[in-house]
Amino acid sequence: MPICAIKHIPYGAKLGEDVHTSLGGLLFPKGTLVFEREMELLEAFLIKDVSVEEDAAKSDKKDEKAESREDKSAKGISQAVVGKKEFEQKFDKAVSSVKHLLHRVQGGENVPVMELREVVSPLLQKVQEQPNILLALSKVSNVDSYIYEHSIAVGMLAYVIAKWMKVPEKEWMQVSLAGTLLDIGKTKIDRKILVKPGKLTVEEFDEMKKHTVYGYQIIKSSPGLNEGVALAALQHHEREDGSGYPMGLKGSQLHLYSKIVAVADVYHAMCSERVYQKAVSPYVVVEQLMKDSYGKLDPKIVHTFVEGITQFSSGTVVELSDGSIAKIIFTDRNNPTRPMVEVNGKIINLADSRHLSIMKVI
Template identity: 65%
Template sequence: MSIVDVKQLTVGAKLAEEVYTSLGGLLFTKGTALYEKELELLDVFMIDQVEIEDTEPEWPEPAEQQVAATAPIAANQSQSEKPAFQDTFDKATTSLRKLLQHVEGGSNIPVMDVREVISPLLEQFSEQPRVLLSLRGFSKADSYSYEHAVAVGMISYMIAKWMKIPEREWMQIALAGTLLDIGKTKIDRRILQKPGKLTDEEFEEIKRHTVYGYQLIRASHGLSEGVALAALQHHEREDGSGYPLGLSGAKLHLYSKITAVADVYHAMCSDRVYQKAKSPYVVAEQLMQDSFGKLDPQVVHTFIKGVTQFAVGTVVELSDGKLGKIVFTDSKHPTRPMIESGGTILNLVESRQLSIVKVIEN
């Protein structure tokens, strides 16, 4: 390999080592072929020299072929990942629905059965965490509550991993997310499924699902106190403005802080009766705002950093209607990446009037 000045690079040369920005963010991986777009990014980030492989460069294809070959990289990955993950996700949702219906009928929580349902999904999800940017594609309106339980469980699991919580707790945190709303099995379905506005009395009954859930989990074997407290406290907020007890941050269990972020993220990314799904990036920015008083800032920042680190190559729609591809995510501004659109690099940190309104699901 050779160290070469960027201005003297031959188009098509391949990197022999990874290239990082001055802030430590990964710009290009080893083996990346350097064409016009890559050379432009090296200039943008003021990188003067790179190490390249001592091989004959690959000459670029015609422009039309480059678009076809490079633009769908993320799409092809998603296509190979999504059907397999969708199948596992659907199976988990169907199985969980049956298990929770037994609880609704008066049975105890079948903890080991729930573990068996979510374990394959957690294993697969750990290998494909980029699906966090396209969870909307796995949702169906008629089974939202069960899909929400499965999704919150696996998101909570990933947050636990990213926060470097001891591995022995990961499954308990996943169960905490999955069983977060188990108390709703004790609430009249006519209230849960009411299409119009709830009365004050009905809303107070809905809020009691946190207490019902705590009681159900405490009565079950194989679930820790943290799982029970997550069910009780996941609607509490750092500033004491939540329910059912109005507790503030210092009094909230870590599991409740983690599951609260997972709960809000999936809910806002999903189509619901009274709310259309929002872009994961719009939701992430809302979470950042909520980290000032509502949600635990460490949990929020860890989650957003984790969910955006896989975004390079993802095709998105911007608020001005243009399509583009994420080419770089700055760890200091994870919700405002750099976008390649129409041959131009847009830095959303500088272009504050623009936002990512949709992640294109392929």
């Protein structure tokens, strides 16, 4: 296939091969049509020439049958909006179902495992199809039903982390259930403590910490859940350096499920609006997770999660710290929380523009 210098690429040319950055990241896949935005990116990454399909090299006219970049963009945004609406409907339905199931457990029943699996399975399927949804989980959160929304979100996040960590596929659902049931012990905690808007007293916090032991006991007595699920409920507030609770265990003593659930729990909790805390940007949270990966959280799990949740974010619409609306166009693995974004046709590399940061996923 012809090799064409960037400055001589015909308008609407189709790339004949994948184009990679100097660091090895995929910038454009084979078959991408080159218009103004693509030209800007090629120049921004200092790429001198690319392979183009022969027909395109002979013509400098746009293929009339090809969709314009604007049409593609509008179509993509429209599909994303529809997908997000469908997901939110499934999520709301799941919240209602989980709330009902947990009320039954509160009344003394065992965990209805098969019913719970039926509730979370459609959401896990949706995440497989549309992983960008994970970045918008914090937007779904509602203060009044936070405990139920949090359990579902943690279950979804734990599921994808297990997948990215290459945990055997047969265990993915158990890991997801471990996340979904992490706070089931709170069904035995006084609601006044759970929804208290201010800081808990020492006595109240001691009572709150008991939810880990209560959760372990509930899950152990429920058939269909393995030991890892029970230990995740017991250990998800333990920390690598032994500073957590209820037993002050260190990393080597903790079950893998509990380590995965701990990362998912911290991430979603920090992203969410709660009675005593304002929501924080997912990207700010990810930066904090990376800092906490030494001493508090398992660094391998944190880094796997950060790489996974930032690499599929191209096309995500975000709000920057200066109030401008931007679209993520490329994420460098060396700076996963500071991608390249497009603002009103201008390309900004957040790794260089340190005065700007991503504050919100739209």
